[in-house]
Amino acid sequence: MSLLEISDLDVHYRRRTGRLHALRSASLSLSPGETVGIIGETGSGKSTLARAILGLVRPSAGKIVIDGADVAAFTPRQWRELRRRGTVQYVFQDPLRSLDPDLTIFDSLAEPLRIHGSADIPDKVHKILARVRLEQVLLDRLPGELSGGQRQRVAVARALITEPRLVLLDEPVSALDSANRVQILELLKQLRDAGTALLFISHDLGSVAGVADRIAVLYRGEIVEDRAAASVINEPAHPYTKLLVSSAPTLRSAAAGRAARSELRNLLDLEGASA
Amino acid sequence: MSILSLRDVRVSLDREIVHGVTFDLEPGGVVGIVGESGSGKTLTCRAALGILPEGFTVSGGSISLDGHDVASLSSKQWTALRGSTISAVFQDPASYLNPSLTIGSQIAEVAQVKLGLRRRALKARTLQLLDAVRLSSAVHGQYPHELSGGMLQRALIATAIAAEPKILIADEATTALDVTVQAEILDLLAELRESTGLALVVVSHDLAVVAQVCDEVLVMRAGEVVEQGPVEKILYRPDHEYTRLLIEEHESYGLERYLVTP
Amino acid sequence: MVRRALALPSGRIAAGILAAIALLAILGPFLAPYDPLAGGAEILAGPSGAHWLGTDYLGRDVFSRLLDGSRVSVLGSVQVSLVALIAGVIPGILSVYLGPAFEWVTLRLADTLIALPFLVFAVAVTALLGNGIPQAMFTVGIMISPLFFRVSRAATLSVARSPYVEAALISGASIGWVVRKHVWVKVLPPVAVALANTAGVGFVVVSSLTFLGIGVQPPAPTWGGVLAADLGYLSFRPWAPLVPTALIMATVWACNLLADVIRDVSGPTFLLRRGRNVHSQSA
Numbered sequence: 001m002s003l004l005e006i007s008d009l010d011v012h013y014r015r016r017t018g019r020l021h022a023l024r025s026a027s028l029s030l031s032p033g034e035t036v037g038i039i040g041e042t043g044s045g046k047s048t049l050a051r052a053i054l055g056l057v058r059p060s061a062g063k064i065v066i067d068g069a070d071v072a073a074f075t076p077r078q079w080r081e082l083r084r085r086g087t088v089q090y091v092f093q094d095p096l097r098s099l100d101p102d103l104t105i106f107d108s109l110a111e112p113l114r115i116h117g118s119a120d121i122p123d124k125v126h127k128i129l130a131r132v133r134l135e136q137v138l139l140d141r142l143p144g145e146l147s148g149g150q151r152q153r154v155a156v157a158r159a160l161i162t163e164p165r166l167v168l169l170d171e172p173v174s175a176l177d178s179a180n181r182v183q184i185l186e187l188l189k190q191l192r193d194a195g196t197a198l199l200f201i202s203h204d205l206g207s208v209a210g211v212a213d214r215i216a217v218l219y220r221g222e223i224v225e226d227r228a229a230a231s232v233i234n235e236p237a238h239p240y241t242k243l244l245v246s247s248a249p250t251l252r253s254a255a256a257g258r259a260a261r262s263e264l265r266n267l268l269d270l271e272g273a274s275a
Numbered sequence: 276m277s278i279l280s281l282r283d284v285r286v287s288l289d290r291e292i293v294h295g296v297t298f299d300l301e302p303g304g305v306v307g308i309v310g311e312s313g314s315g316k317t318l319t320c321r322a323a324l325g326i327l328p329e330g331f332t333v334s335g336g337s338i339s340l341d342g343h344d345v346a347s348l349s350s351k352q353w354t355a356l357r358g359s360t361i362s363a364v365f366q367d368p369a370s371y372l373n374p375s376l377t378i379g380s381q382i383a384e385v386a387q388v389k390l391g392l393r394r395r396a397l398k399a400r401t402l403q404l405l406d407a408v409r410l411s412s413a414v415h416g417q418y419p420h421e422l423s424g425g426m427l428q429r430a431l432i433a434t435a436i437a438a439e440p441k442i443l444i445a446d447e448a449t450t451a452l453d454v455t456v457q458a459e460i461l462d463l464l465a466e467l468r469e470s471t472g473l474a475l476v477v478v479s480h481d482l483a484v485v486a487q488v489c490d491e492v493l494v495m496r497a498g499e500v501v502e503q504g505p506v507e508k509i510l511y512r513p514d515h516e517y518t519r520l521l522i523e524e525h526e527s528y529g530l531e532r533y534l535v536t537p
Numbered sequence: 538m539v540r541r542a543l544a545l546p547s548g549r550i551a552a553g554i555l556a557a558i559a560l561l562a563i564l565g566p567f568l569a570p571y572d573p574l575a576g577g578a579e580i581l582a583g584p585s586g587a588h589w590l591g592t593d594y595l596g597r598d599v600f601s602r603l604l605d606g607s608r609v610s611v612l613g614s615v616q617v618s619l620v621a622l623i624a625g626v627i628p629g630i631l632s633v634y635l636g637p638a639f640e641w642v643t644l645r646l647a648d649t650l651i652a653l654p655f656l657v658f659a660v661a662v663t664a665l666l667g668n669g670i671p672q673a674m675f676t677v678g679i680m681i682s683p684l685f686f687r688v689s690r691a692a693t694l695s696v697a698r699s700p701y702v703e704a705a706l707i708s709g710a711s712i713g714w715v716v717r718k719h720v721w722v723k724v725l726p727p728v729a730v731a732l733a734n735t736a737g738v739g740f741v742v743v744s745s746l747t748f749l750g751i752g753v754q755p756p757a758p759t760w761g762g763v764l765a766a767d768l769g770y771l772s773f774r775p776w777a778p779l780v781p782t783a784l785i786m787a788t789v790w791a792c793n794l795l796a797d798v799i800r801d802v803s804g805p806t807f808l809l810r811r812g813r814n815v816h817s818q819s820a
Contacts, residue, residue: 041453041454041455041456042423042453056707080709080711082709083707086709088707089707090703090704092700097699097701098701099701100718111705111708112708116708162708177480178520178521179520181528185528205530206454206528206530207528207529209528209530209532210527210529210532233530233533233534234533243455244455245530246458247455247458248529249458249486250483251482251483251510251522251525251526251531261459261462
C-alpha cells in the first residue's frame with residue numbers, strides 16, 4: 001500500500017491580478033522506502049506541491065491521502081493531531097533560516113518532541129545527533145555558531161527525530177559544498193534503505209539523479225513526466241525534460257547541445273504562448 | 276599577447292589569504308576557476324578588477340591588464356579601464372541594478388559614460404545590446420522587479436558589455452539560477468565569445484559548469500591553486516585528490532551515473 | 538540583555554540618570570523644605586539661602602515645587618508607557634494570528650489613532666472624562682499605542698513567516714506554542730526600544746499637558762506647571778525656566794539614550810557570543 005497518494009490535485013493562489021493556477025491535476029504516489037525526485041524550475045509548482053502535502057496551503061480540488069487518510073479536507077485540529085504523530089517531516093532549503101537563531105541546537109532538536117510531549121528527550125536528542133555524525137558539544141551552541149554543513153545536518157536531524165515515514169526535502173544539498181553534500185546524500189541513502197520514503201524537491205536534475213528511484217518533472221503546474229530515474233534521463237519524452245537533461249552541467253557532455261537547447265527553448269516558448 | 280596576465284598574485288588581509296595565482300588569458304580565451312566559498316577565487320577576480328574589499332591588498336606578484344601593470348595605475352586610470360577593458364557580473368544580479376530605473380536607462384548609462392554616445396545612437400546601441408543578450412526590446416522600458424532572475428542576469432551582462440570590454444569576469448554568475456536558465460546564460464557567454472572575441476574568466480563552485488565553457492581550469496582550495504591545466508587534463512587525468520573528489524561526486528551522484536559516455 | 542546594556546558606558550549613564558529621577562520621584566515630596574502649596578510674602582524672589590531656586594509669583598518655594606512635582610511627572614510618564622505597551626503589543630501580535638477580520642479592524646484602528654492630532658485629542662478626551670492625571674495619561678497612552686502595535690506586528694510578521702516557525706507548525710505546534718517559544722523573544726527587543734522612546738515622549742507630553750493646564754489642576758505642582766509659571770514672569774526671573782527645562786530634557790535624553798543602548802545590544806545573540814570562537818568548520 002502506498003504511503004502517499006495524490007490524485008488530481010489543484011491549487012490556486014489568489015493574487016491581485018487574479019487567480020494563479022499553481023498546480024493542475026497533479027497525481028503522484030509514493031511507497032514506503034521509495035525515493036522520488038520532483039524536478040521543476042522557479043514557479044513550476046514544486047514548492048506548492050510540498051506545502052499542500054504538509055497542509056500549509058489548501059488545495060482547491062483533488063485528494064491527498066497520507067497513510068490511509070484523506071488530508072485535503074482536514075480541519076486545523078485534525079492537522080495538528082496528524083502532525084504530532086510525526087509521520088511527515090520537512091527539510092527546508094535554507095538551513096540557517098530554518099533554525100531559530102535564539103534557540104540552542106538542543107532546543108531546536110528537542111522542539112518536535114516537546115510539542116509531541118515525548119519522554120526521554122535528552123536521550124533521543126543525543127542519539128539523533130550521533131546518527132547525523134555531529135559532536136555532542138554542539139548541543140549548547142546557537143545556529144549562527146555552526147558551519148553551513150553542520151546546520152544542514154541539524155535540520156535533517158530535527159526532521160528525523162520524530163521517526164517520520166515520509167520526509168520532504170527542498171533542495172537539501174544545493175547550499176552545501178562537495179564534502180558536505182556527499183555526507184548528506186549518504187545519510188539520506190541510509191534512511192531510504194531503512195524504509196523511509198523520501199520526496200526530493202529540486203530544480204536540478206543532477207542533484208537528484210544520484211538518489212532518486214523515480215523522477216517526476218513539474219512544468220507550469222503540471223506533472224509532465226513520472227518514470228524511473230534512468231528512463232527519464234536517458235529517454236526524456238517532454239520537450240522540457242529534454243531541455244532539463246541537456247542543460248544539466250555534466251563533466252563529460254561538453255557544449256555539444258547548444259543548438260539543440262536553443263531549439264527546445266523556442267518550442268517551449270511557442271507552447272507557452274499558445275497555452 | 277595575453278590580455279590579462281596574473282603572475283603569482285597574492286592577496287592579504289592581516290595574513291596572506293590567496294597564495295599565488297598565475298594564469299594568462301588570451302583574447303577570446305576562457306579561463307575557469309573552480310573552488311568553494313572561501314577558496315580565494317572571488318578575491319583573485321576582485322584583485323584583477325582592482326576592487327578588493329576594504330583592507331585587502333595585493334601583497335605579491337603582478338597583474339598585467341591589456342599591457343598595463345595595474346600596480347602603477349592611478350585610480351582615475353583604473354576607472355577608465357573598468358567597463359571598457361575589463362568588466363564583471365556577479366551572483367546576485369538584482370543587487371547590481373537600480374530598482375527605480377528602467378533596464379534600458381541603466382544599460383544606456385554605461386554606453387553614454389564610456390562611449391560618449393548621444394540620443395539616437397545611444398538608443399540604437401542599447402537595443403543592439405539587448406538583442407545581443409537575447410532580451411526583447413520590450414525590456415528596454417521595464418523595471419528590474421518585472422524581470423525573472425535569468426532576465427536580470429542577461430540585463431546585467433548587457434550593462435557589463437555595453438562599453439565593449441575585452442574581458443568579462445563571470446563570478447558565480449549562474450549559481451542562483453534554475454538549471455535551464457543557467458545553461459541559457461552559459462550558452463550566451465559562449466556566443467558572445469564567438470561573435471565578439473570577448474575573453475572570459477568563469478568562476479564557479481561547480482566543476483561541471485566550468486568544464487562546459489573553459490579551455491584552461493584552475494582548481495582552488497583554501498587560497499591555494501591545487502591543480503591547473505587544460506580542461507581535458509583536469510577532467511580525465513586529475514592529479515590532485517581534491518580534483519578527484521569533485522569528479523567523484525559528480526560521477527556517483529550526478530547525471531553521469533545514468534548517461535552513457537560517448 | 539540588562540547585563541549587556543549596563544556593560545556599555547552609555548547604558549550606565551542612562552541608567553544612572555533614570556535611577557536618580559526615580560529616586561527623586563520617590564523621595565522628592567519628603568525632601569521638600571517648604572510646603573509646595575504655601576505662598577509667602579516674598580514673590581518672584583531670586584535664589585537665596587532660604588529659597589535655593591527663589592520663589593514664584595505667589596511666593597511659593599520653586600525648589601520644593603520641583604521636588605514635589607517630580608512624582609506626578611514620573612508616574613504620568615510610566616502610566617503612558619504602560620497603557621501604550623499593553624494596548625499596542627497584544628493586538629499587534631494577535632493581528633497576525635486571529636484572522637483577516639481582526640487584522641483589518643486593528644489596522645484601521647491604528648491608522649485612525651495615528652491620524653488624530655495628539656494633544657488636541659487629549660484635550661478633547663479630558664473634557665469628556667473629566668480633568669485628571671489618570672484620564673489624561675490613559676488617553677495619551679492609547680494615542681501612542683499604534684507605535685507598539687506596529688513594532689510588535691512587524692516583528693511578529695517577520696517571525697511568523699520564517700521557516701523555523703513553519704518547521705514547528707509541521708511538527709504540530711499550536712499558535713500559542715509558536716508565540717511562546719519563537720515570537721515573544723523576537724518581539725521583545727524592538728518593543729523595549731519603543732518603550733524607552735515612549736517614556737521620553739510620555740514625559741514631554743505630561744509636561745506639555747500640565748504646561749497647558751490639562752491633567753493636573755493648579756495649585757498642585759508639576760515640572761511642566763512650574764515651567765509655565767516661570768515663563769509668565771520671564772522679565773523678573775529670566776533664568777528660571779532653565780531649571781525645569783533641564784530636568785525634563787535630562788530625563789528625555791536618558792530615555793532616548795537607553796533606547797539606543799537596547800537597540801545596540803539586542804542584535805542576534807550569536808554575534809554577542811562570538812568571543813567564544815566556536816566557528817569550527819570541521820566535520
